[in-house]
Amino acid sequence: MICIKKIAALLLLVLLQSCASAPGSAKAFGPSAVVSTQQGKASYYGGRFHGRKTASGEVFNKNILTAAHRTLPFGTRVRxxxxxxxxxxxxxxxxRGPYAKGRVIDVSEQAARQLKMKHDGVVKVKVERLK
Structure with a gap:
């Protein structure tokens, strides 16, 4: 009986891991996962905000893949x-943010690195809300 429970638990763990995707992986979300799209300018923030509280109450970490948006609910994932x-x-x-005119999103410094936008500072982007 104990052996069956252990096997069932192991199978469940394997099943759950096979469904998981790498954090921040754009490939985990195909075109059918897009709910809405927005275009505009993006900037990034990092250094001087690192360690401060965000509007959601979470401590900002410039090294993780997060962003500020004026209206999307906290926890929403966007590409x-x-x-x-x-x-x-x-x-x-x-x-929450950005507060500069004409900008639609502020991404963390880590996200800016992956987008190859640190040198430019502000770039035109497409923002796709994911399911």
């Missing part, structure tokens, strides 16, 4: 694509 070089990254909304 941000740099339209200059077609690089994309999936981030989680955990803050």
């Amino acid at each position: 941000v694509t740099n339209l200059k070089n077609d690089k994309s990254v999936v981030v989680r909304i955990n803050d």
